[in-house]
Amino acid sequence: MNNARSHELFARASQLLPGGVNSPVRAFKSVGGEPFFAARAQGAYLYDVDGNRYVDYVGSWGPMIAGHAHPQVLAAVERTMRDGLSFGVPNALEVAMAEEIVKIVPGCEMVRMVNSGTEATLSAIRVARGATGRSRIVKFEGCYHGHGDSFLVKAGSGVMTLGLPNSPGVPSALADLTLTLPYNDFDAATKLFDEVGDEIAGLIIEPIVGNANCILPREGYLQHLRALCSKHGALLIFDEVMTGFRVALGGAQALYGIEPDLSTFGKIIGGGMPVGAYGGRRELMSQVAPSGPIYQAGTLSGNPVAMAAGLATLALIQAPGFHADLDRRTHVLCDGLEAAAREAGVAFHTTRAPGMFGLYFREGPVETFEDAKASDTARFNRFFHGMLERGVYLAPSAFEAGFVSSAHGEAEIAYTLEAARAAFAAL
Numbered sequence: 001m002n003n004a005r006s007h008e009l010f011a012r013a014s015q016l017l018p019g020g021v022n023s024p025v026r027a028f029k030s031v032g033g034e035p036f037f038a039a040r041a042q043g044a045y046l047y048d049v050d051g052n053r054y055v056d057y058v059g060s061w062g063p064m065i066a067g068h069a070h071p072q073v074l075a076a077v078e079r080t081m082r083d084g085l086s087f088g089v090p091n092a093l094e095v096a097m098a099e100e101i102v103k104i105v106p107g108c109e110m111v112r113m114v115n116s117g118t119e120a121t122l123s124a125i126r127v128a129r130g131a132t133g134r135s136r137i138v139k140f141e142g143c144y145h146g147h148g149d150s151f152l153v154k155a156g157s158g159v160m161t162l163g164l165p166n167s168p169g170v171p172s173a174l175a176d177l178t179l180t181l182p183y184n185d186f187d188a189a190t191k192l193f194d195e196v197g198d199e200i201a202g203l204i205i206e207p208i209v210g211n212a213n214c215i216l217p218r219e220g221y222l223q224h225l226r227a228l229c230s231k232h233g234a235l236l237i238f239d240e241v242m243t244g245f246r247v248a249l250g251g252a253q254a255l256y257g258i259e260p261d262l263s264t265f266g267k268i269i270g271g272g273m274p275v276g277a278y279g280g281r282r283e284l285m286s287q288v289a290p291s292g293p294i295y296q297a298g299t300l301s302g303n304p305v306a307m308a309a310g311l312a313t314l315a316l317i318q319a320p321g322f323h324a325d326l327d328r329r330t331h332v333l334c335d336g337l338e339a340a341a342r343e344a345g346v347a348f349h350t351t352r353a354p355g356m357f358g359l360y361f362r363e364g365p366v367e368t369f370e371d372a373k374a375s376d377t378a379r380f381n382r383f384f385h386g387m388l389e390r391g392v393y394l395a396p397s398a399f400e401a402g403f404v405s406s407a408h409g410e411a412e413i414a415y416t417l418e419a420a421r422a423a424f425a426a427l
């Protein structure tokens, strides 16, 4: 595989961008080697600057649920951009987007558009703090909510862990306000709320953890958290930046039948453009400026081109059977990968939600962050490179979920499984 142009670009980038990239995971640090540079993408495929083609299971980290460069999304962007790129006054597409989100997502009566998932989660905890008058927030080990200070808190051991910043630059006075819990542990959550429940503004969770591979909630776990938050007057915040519009049209809250107080979105609702959103009950969202005192703003928020890309994507995923079909494809892929690993005698397990999956180099089940961490990451890294050489691009980290899009058809999945049989055999 020729990588000369990517190699040359990465050398130049490394002089100018920290680590040669604008977002850390892209640098391939955890899998080793150098990233490839994209030239273009189409459907399920990415093409690099050296002319190599990859079946893409990252999908720009989630937005490309309808495949890359979908003609209907591109047409909407082209149409919209001819009228101007940004206005700084309200536009009709923002209203259409808000109407779509409120129609689709059970827990959203009002929304505010922002420009990234990070902005959405930062704003949501500000609302939680502003609305409750409390300061502490609870997050879960292994959950990622963007790079806001309050979220960059190390997963601790024990039931209740006072946060330690795991990034220099996060003041401990702020990190101390973030409490962490082990995901899927019922008793730990009960105990924490019994001790400090009346100080907790909000509990934020990835209802399906896609940033620690792909960990599904145990039966009744999200209901348990809903009940604890209600009992103690804390707000339940579902971070659906990844799961929203993917695991079901209405996201994980629709899949599991739970109404959070606040929800955060990103990725899919931008259709590939930089977008985020947060929303929730009217009584909470109406406290946001200018209808209320909780300040939050954005020069480019509700950008017309981004709204057009997002609306076109939301239209595509509302085709009848879209999510059932995505789920079926995900199972075909994961069943096939497990069969290929068995043939090669490799200890391997997959977890699945509609349109997303986790790969583990260990036997199942995987239900906790500890279970996920017990995967043989050295083996994953060899498998990752084995697949890459054979034209399949998996997430370049053993702790990131993979994504299936509606453009991953039988041919792409068959190609992937053939590559996997060879890559497993070569481990």
Ligand SMILES: *Cc1c(COP(=O)(O)O)cnc(C)c1O
Pocket (backbone or CB within 6 Å): 115, 116, 117, 118, 119, 121, 144, 145, 146, 147, 206, 210, 211, 239, 240, 241, 242, 266, 267, 276
């Ligand atoms: C990607 C992601 C974010 C951050 O979104 P950005 O747009 O990268 O800022 C937040 N939460 C979850 C669950 C995510 O997957």
